[in-house]
Amino acid sequence: MTSPFDFPFAVFDPSNNCTTFGLWRDEALAKKETTVTIANFLRTAISPEPSSDFSNGELVVWWEHFMQSMSDEQNDKLIRQTTLICIKEVCDTMSWEGNSDISGVG
Numbered sequence: 001m002t003s004p005f006d007f008p009f010a011v012f013d014p015s016n017n018c019t020t021f022g023l024w025r026d027e028a029l030a031k032k033e034t035t036v037t038i039a040n041f042l043r044t045a046i047s048p049e050p051s052s053d054f055s056n057g058e059l060v061v062w063w064e065h066f067m068q069s070m071s072d073e074q075n076d077k078l079i080r081q082t083t084l085i086c087i088k089e090v091c092d093t094m095s096w097e098g099n100s101d102i103s104g105v106g
Helices: 018-029 033-047 056-069 074-086 087-093
Strands: none
Touching: 018 033, 018 056, 018 074, 033 056, 074 087
């Protein structure tokens, strides 16, 4: 089996599918990320899409390695820029507590 650190990809673009980015971002902010959510996000953010030969767990291992190789500044920039591009979907997928007309986009 190929190592998850070696799978070929040409582009990593988290805004390829703003809904999966929004779902991942919501869970990440709450520190409740699931393997399935991370893998779904990665399968849409990586081009060409990782083959089904890679399990969700292997994609998560790759993600952890990828995130650790980035500086905090690069990570923040990537998430901030994607959030701005995907603002509608991020708001649509965000978990709200209380009255969203008061505390959210309304």
